[in-house]
Amino acid sequence: DLTNGSYDDILNAEQLEKLLYLLESNEDPVIVERALVTLGNNAAFSANQVIIRNLGGIPIIGSKINDPNHSIKEKALNALNNLSVNVENQVKIKVYINQVCEDVFSGPLDSAVQLAGLRLLTNMTVTNDHQHMLSNYITDLFHVLLTGNGSTKV
Numbered sequence: 368d369l370t371n372g373s374y375d376d377i378l379n380a381e382q383l384e385k386l387l388y389l390l391e392s393n394e395d396p397v398i399v400e401r402a403l404v405t406l407g408n409n410a411a412f413s414a415n416q417v418i419i420r421n422l423g424g425i426p427i428i429g430s431k432i433n434d435p436n437h438s439i440k441e442k443a444l445n446a447l448n449n450l451s452v453n454v455e456n457q458v459k460i461k462v463y464i465n466q467v468c469e470d471v472f473s474g475p476l477d478s479a480v481q482l483a484g485l486r487l488l489t490n491m492t493v494t495n496d497h498q499h500m501l502s503n504y505i506t507d508l509f510h511v512l513l514t515g516n517g518s519t520k521v
Contacts, residue, residue, distance in 0.1 A: 377409060377412060377415070378405070378409050378415070380418045380422070383406070383409065383415065383418055383419060383422060383424070384422050386402055386405060386406060387406070387419070387422055387423070387424045387427050389402050390402040390403065390406070390427055390428070390431070391427045396436050396438075396439060399431065399434075399439055400436075400438055400439055400442055403428065403431060403439065403442035403443055403445075403446050404442055404445075406419065406424070406428060406446045407442060407445045407446035407448075407449050408449075410446055410449035410450045411449045413452075413453065416449070416450055416452065416453040416456055417453065417455075419450060420450070420453070420455065420456050420459065424450075425447070425450060425456060425459040425460060426459070428443055428446045428447055428450070429443070429447060429459075429460070429462070429463050431443035432444060432447070432463060432466060432467065432470070433466070437478070437479070437480050438479075440470070440480050440483075441479045441480045441483045444467065444480065444483035444484050444486075444487050445483050445486075447460055447463065447487055448483065448486045448487040448490055451487060451490040451491055452490060454494070454496075457490075457491055457494075457496065457497060460487075460491065461491065461497050461500065464488070464491060464497065464500045464501070465500070467484045467487055467488060468484075468488070468501065468503075468504045468507070470484055471484035471485055471488065471507075471511070472504060472507035472508075472510075472511065476511065476514060476515055476516075476519070477515050477516045477518065477519050481511070481515075481519065482518060482519060485511070485519065488501065
């Protein structure tokens, strides 16, 4: 237990490195999900956004968006979303945009995975740097926004 039982503690670089190793080397869905939640929570802090990137954490987290377990996929998208607030992280996260779009527009309407994907796409397109990557998905995006519930439309 890296945080002595508290999910509110902010991890240091050494702890983040151990957590990333655990995420990369473990297949137990309960452990993977907890690791992603902890990484996602810690990625809300700007210093940790840089540390996670420098430790090679973005591709480790990004690989989990292909997990067949929807809860793991959602937690990975949430962690990437928090990491995407950092513009330098966006350069590494942009490689996942097409996969996120495919998942968002082919999955169940108003699902947790769809909402997490939409949040990530929103952060990735705040600046002009990556907006062009959504050009092939505009029709799908409008469909989701028109047919989705209140949470999806927000």
